[in-house]
Amino acid sequence: MGHPSAGYRLPLDTRLGAVELQVSQLSRSLAYYRDVIGLSVVTVSASHAVLGCHGGTTALVLLREVPGTRAVAPGSRLGLYHVAILLPDRGALGRFITHLAALGVQVGASDHLVSEAVYLQDPDGLGIEVYADRPRSTWRHADGELLMASDPFDVADLVRAANGAPWTGMPSGTVIGHVHLHVGALPAAAAFYVEGLGFDRMVARYPGALFLGAGGYHHHLGTNTWARGATVPGAHDAQLLAWTIVLPSSADVAALRTHVVSRGIVITDEPDGLRLTDPSGTPVRVTAGPAA
Numbered sequence: 001m002g003h004p005s006a007g008y009r010l011p012l013d014t015r016l017g018a019v020e021l022q023v024s025q026l027s028r029s030l031a032y033y034r035d036v037i038g039l040s041v042v043t044v045s046a047s048h049a050v051l052g053c054h055g056g057t058t059a060l061v062l063l064r065e066v067p068g069t070r071a072v073a074p075g076s077r078l079g080l081y082h083v084a085i086l087l088p089d090r091g092a093l094g095r096f097i098t099h100l101a102a103l104g105v106q107v108g109a110s111d112h113l114v115s116e117a118v119y120l121q122d123p124d125g126l127g128i129e130v131y132a133d134r135p136r137s138t139w140r141h142a143d144g145e146l147l148m149a150s151d152p153f154d155v156a157d158l159v160r161a162a163n164g165a166p167w168t169g170m171p172s173g174t175v176i177g178h179v180h181l182h183v184g185a186l187p188a189a190a191a192f193y194v195e196g197l198g199f200d201r202m203v204a205r206y207p208g209a210l211f212l213g214a215g216g217y218h219h220h221l222g223t224n225t226w227a228r229g230a231t232v233p234g235a236h237d238a239q240l241l242a243w244t245i246v247l248p249s250s251a252d253v254a255a256l257r258t259h260v261v262s263r264g265i266v267i268t269d270e271p272d273g274l275r276l277t278d279p280s281g282t283p284v285r286v287t288a289g290p291a292a
Contacts, residue, residue, distance in 0.1 A: 002200035002213065003144060008259040010198040010245075011252050014214035016176045017244030017287060018050075018059040019083045021126060024238060026065035028123050033061060036105060036120070037085070037128065038096065038169040054169040060085070060176055068236045071124040075227040078182045078280040080240035082119065082127030085170070086177025090116070093132040094162030097155060109153035114139050114146060114218040116153065124238035131177065139218065146202050146218050148211065179243045180222035181282055182230055186210050188279040189223040196265050197245070197276075197284075198256065220245075232281040242275070242283040250288045257286075 023029040030049050033039045039051035039061060049063045061083070075081075087093050093116060100107055100118070108119035117131035140147045183189040190210060193199050199212035202219050208226050211219035233239035247253050253273050260267060260276065268275040273287035 002146070002202045002216065003204065004200045005194045005198055007195070008198040008256070009200065010214035010256075011248050012215035013248050014220065015246050016178065016220055017246040017285075017289065018062055019176060019179065019243045020062040020064060020241040021080075021083075021122075021124075022066050022069055022237075022239050022241050023063050023122075023124050023126075024065070024069040024071060025123070026063060029063050029065075032123050033063065036100070036103060037130070038099070038167065040169060052170075053172055053174040055172055060170075060174070064241065066236070069124070069238055070236055072126075072233070072238050074121060074125055074127060075182065076230055077233045077237060077239065078184060078227065078230050079233050079282045080126055081180040081182050081222070081224060081227075082129045083176065083240070083243070084117070084129035084131055084178045084180065086175050087130065087132045088171060088173035090132045090158065090161045091163060091165070092171050092174075093118075093130070094158040094160065095165055095167040096130055097158055098162060099167035109155065111151040111153050112148050112218075113151070114148055116158065118153075126238055126240070127180075129180070133177075133218075136216070145205060146211075148203050148206060148218065176243075178220050178222060179240070180224065181240075181278075181280065182227040183223045183225060183278070183280040185279070186223060186225060192265070192278050193221060193223070196260050196263050197286075198259070240282060242285050244285045244287060246287055246289040248288065253286055253288045 042050040042052045047065045050059045051061045115131045115133045117129050120128045202213045203211035209224040212221045213219045275285050277283050
């Protein structure tokens with residue numbers, strides 16, 4: 001389901017890779033993403049850290065300290081609204097919620113029909129979603145679009161799904177499920193991400209937002225205009241430095257490259273793929289990789 005672009009479409013097994021965040025103080029952010037979010041440290045240096053799920057070495061979040069970086073107020077900049085970490089099952093989300101409660105961490109929460117999610121802000125004001133999907137067989141559609149909402153969240157039922165098991169960090173199978181961006185205008189975002197990069201429109205009737213996905217997924221990318229008047233991040237603002245689309249093969253990357261160039265989209269070739277910048281100034285990388 002979903003409304004595809006008129007031409008190129010991303011492969012069915014497109015997924016997301018690591019996100020890179022610019023932070024003001026690496027030690028503080030590292031402690032937050034490790035102790036509160038539950039990611040494990042893969043590598044760390046004086047100004048850079050790579051984090052993944054428990055027991056894994058695949059990068060999920062890259063933290064880069066840039067001298068002079070300042071925290072940002074949520075919604076004050078275009079670019080990152082939140083990065084969304086997808087847990088492998090509902091029980092893991094229940095364990096995560098119990099963990100947050102034990103720490104006294106305040107969160108937002110929503111039932112989106114296709115998923116259940118909690119929302120946090122990191123020490124620099126960057127948004128984080130941690131969520132679990134409902135089975136695809138339960139997702140509902142209307143007029144070719146998925147039905148999504150922001151309904152009340154049944155915390156007690158999620159806690160029961162944990163079966164009393166303790167939280168031991170982000171479990172194996174955790175991935176970056178989607179990113180959600182503040183953009184200047186939805187038509188420009190659609191022209192870039194749908195007609196350019198080949199995402200399908202999965203939900204286009206949500207107020208002020210457009211949700212895009214590949215392979216029938218509810219969304220790999222959300223875009224919204226809820227931060228009207230927001231500016232592009234400055235060099236010393238905490239921000240999303242890049243997010244990553246992972247295609248199945250180098251041939252798929254080459255096909256996308258040919259298509260975006262034909263549409264006049266500026267690219268930068270990199271050793272493992274290519275880099276583009278959307279109309280609101282957010283960089284996105286495209287690489288090839290094995291199936292998740």
